[in-house]
Amino acid sequence: MAQSPVHANTNHDEDQDVLIGEEPGASDHPMLATEDSYEELDYDLNVDAPVQQTRRERLASGTIASIVEEHIGSVEELATEATELENNVEDLEEDLEEEVEALHITDDTTQHGREDGASNRDETPTNSTEEDARRREAILRDTTEEDIHSSTWRDHKKHVFILSEAGKPIYSRYGNEDKLVSLMGVMSALISFVQDGKNSLRSIVSADRTFVFLVRQPLILVAVSRTHESQQQLLMQLTYVYNQVLSVLTFSQLSRVLETRKNYDLRRLLSGTEKFLDNLLNLIDQDPSFLLTAVRCLPLDNTIRDIIGHSMQSAKIKDLVFAILIADNQLVTLCRMKKYVLHPADLHLVFNLLNASTSFQTADSWIPICLPKFDSTGFLHAHISYLDNSKACLLLLTVDKMMFFELAQCKEKILEKLKKHNCLEAITKAIADGGYRCREVGISDLRHFIYKSKSTAQFTAPDLEAPYKDSDERARLFSMYQYVHQRVHNAARPLKIMFHVGSREALLGWVTTGFELYAVFGPLATKQVAILAVNKLLKWIKKEEDRLFILNPPEY
Numbered sequence: 081m082a083q084s085p086v087h088a089n090t091n092h093d094e095d096q097d098v099l100i101g102e103e104p105g106a107s108d109h110p111m112l113a114t115e116d117s118y119e120e121l122d123y124d125l126n127v128d129a130p131v132q133q134t135r136r137e138r139l140a141s142g143t144i145a146s147i148v149e150e151h152i153g154s155v156e157e158l159a160t161e162a163t164e165l166e167n168n169v170e171d172l173e174e175d176l177e178e179e180v181e182a183l184h185i186t187d188d189t190t191q192h193g194r195e196d197g198a199s200n201r202d203e204t205p206t207n208s209t210e211e212d213a214r215r216r217e218a219i220l221r222d223t224t225e226e227d228i229h230s231s232t233w234r235d236h237k238k239h240v241f242i243l244s245e246a247g248k249p250i251y252s253r254y255g256n257e258d259k260l261v262s263l264m265g266v267m268s269a270l271i272s273f274v275q276d277g278k279n280s281l282r283s284i285v286s287a288d289r290t291f292v293f294l295v296r297q298p299l300i301l302v303a304v305s306r307t308h309e310s311q312q313q314l315l316m317q318l319t320y321v322y323n324q325v326l327s328v329l330t331f332s333q334l335s336r337v338l339e340t341r342k343n344y345d346l347r348r349l350l351s352g353t354e355k356f357l358d359n360l361l362n363l364i365d366q367d368p369s370f371l372l373t374a375v376r377c378l379p380l381d382n383t384i385r386d387i388i389g390h391s392m393q394s395a396k397i398k399d400l401v402f403a404i405l406i407a408d409n410q411l412v413t414l415c416r417m418k419k420y421v422l423h424p425a426d427l428h429l430v431f432n433l434l435n436a437s438t439s440f441q442t443a444d445s446w447i448p449i450c451l452p453k454f455d456s457t458g459f460l461h462a463h464i465s466y467l468d469n470s471k472a473c474l475l476l477l478t479v480d481k482m483m484f485f486e487l488a489q490c491k492e493k494i495l496e497k498l499k500k501h502n503c504l505e506a507i508t509k510a511i512a513d514g515g516y517r518c519r520e521v522g523i524s525d526l527r528h529f530i531y532k533s534k535s536t537a538q539f540t541a542p543d544l545e546a547p548y549k550d551s552d553e554r555a556r557l558f559s560m561y562q563y564v565h566q567r568v569h570n571a572a573r574p575l576k577i578m579f580h581v582g583s584r585e586a587l588l589g590w591v592t593t594g595f596e597l598y599a600v601f602g603p604l605a606t607k608q609v610a611i612l613a614v615n616k617l618l619k620w621i622k623k624e625e626d627r628l629f630i631l632n633p634p635e636y
Contacts, residue, residue, distance in 0.1 A: 242325065
């Protein structure tokens with residue numbers, strides 16, 4: 081940690097003194113799955129490997145197939161396609177490479193499959209081969225000196241590696257995978273050695289580093305960290321990295337490839353998508369969304385949000401599963417088909433997709449994307465468009481890969497309604513206003529806070545102000561949040577309330593059945609003062625909940 085606690089007080093029985101009444105941001109109609117991700121992770125890690133694989137396949141219960149059966153009636157078509165994929169490994173590789181080609185995004189050209197216009201719908205996207213080659217060479221030049229013998233490589237605070245069960249390198253956050261073959265071979269050997277003894281290797285803790293291993297057949301993921309994050313937090317981050325790989329390939333196709341050819345170089349299929357893994361890891365190191373497994377909503381007048389939701393709802397067409405409006409990396413609203421909800425972790429992958437590339441802003445795009453928590457066995461197809469040159473991005477997701485033109489027309493209908501009611505101007509103003517400030521709450525010693533409603537998997541937080549304006553102070557504050565978070569969520573000794581006093585600030589962490597709250601005060605604040613302050617804070621959030629949360633999401 082950047083600082084050591086002067087003292088830390090915890091109490092398991094004080095929460096009844098802190099909250100009276102319904103928690104802010106609660107809703108009986110959540111649009112996001114609200115399962116606790118740490119509980120899911122613990123369950124996964126406490127079962128045998130074969131059962132894990134069966135459970136993952138069972139959790140991915142063919143949701144896409146069930147939608148197709150209910151709304152299209154062509155499950156037999158899907159079965160035929162699956163049989164054809166299994167018949168020939170070379171055909172499978174070609175199909176996979178076509179899907180991955182749709183995600184080979186550059187900052188200068190849009191290469192996401194069928195784009196706007198009839199002439200593009202059935203054509204293969206044009207590849208800027210020379211540009212891609214130059215980019216790969218530049219990346220190689222930047223990383224060619226970074227290997228296990230390089231002090232620069234060793235000094236990175238957190239490494240992440242992906243390798244196959246056969247020990248083939250797939251991805252390294254830093255350095256060139258080809259120069260790390262021997263290191264990844266050692267990692268694979270360690271896993272195999274422990275598995276031979278009917279055990280599983282979870283972690284290795286040294287004096288200044290923590291090694292965390294996550295086996296998700298047929299992949300092995302490893303994190304090596306000097307950041308003081310808990311093993312549980314690092315495991316969750318590796319799970320996000322694993323899901324990012326699945327978002328490109330799907331679990332079914334990934335398994336088929338590596339089970340058929342264990343030594344297959346998976347980098348062939350992931351080439352060009354490393355930027356999404358890099359960006360995801362950067363976001364994980366600074367965005368509370370991943371720490372909380374929750375989504376941040378754009379603070380917006382409830383009337384405007386309802387108009388936006390009704391506009392998206394009224395433009396519904398057959399086989400549209402989700403319609404998502406995002407602005408400035410925040411959720412504006414989400415309209416969903418009845419019976420189906422998104423997991424926050426899947427929505428984070430969507431945010432990462434948009435955040436990692438600017439090419440979506442140049443033209444409407446049409447790409448396949450797997451959302452592993454929704455269904456790890458197949459692709460949804462997304463029509464992505466930025467509305468009227470604004471920061472508002474609309475994603476329309478369907479199970480039908482031939483619906484580009486229908487969704488393009490649906491987008492135009494939504495855009496027409498939003499412009500009629502000046503909704504885009506309202507979104508632009510909300511972004512320009514920069515959310516809200518701590519001083520609006522009226523608590524003098526409150527510097528910052530993060531509040532998560534468990535029933536909606538949404539969180540809210542004010543903009544960072546002094547003394548957390550520069551990047552170093554922001555990073556230090558985030559590390560403090562991580563510290564309090566890992567203490568209250570410690571699997572061996574979970575806490576309801578934790579009060580931590582450091583040399584620069586005091587933090588209160590508080591977890592109940594309905595919410596999580598992390599609040600930062602000046603270093604002279606006492607625990608009693610902090611508890612009184614958060615009661616006042618909760619009343620303010622309750623009063624503002626219609627602006628800060630999506631409480632009544634529209635449905636199709």
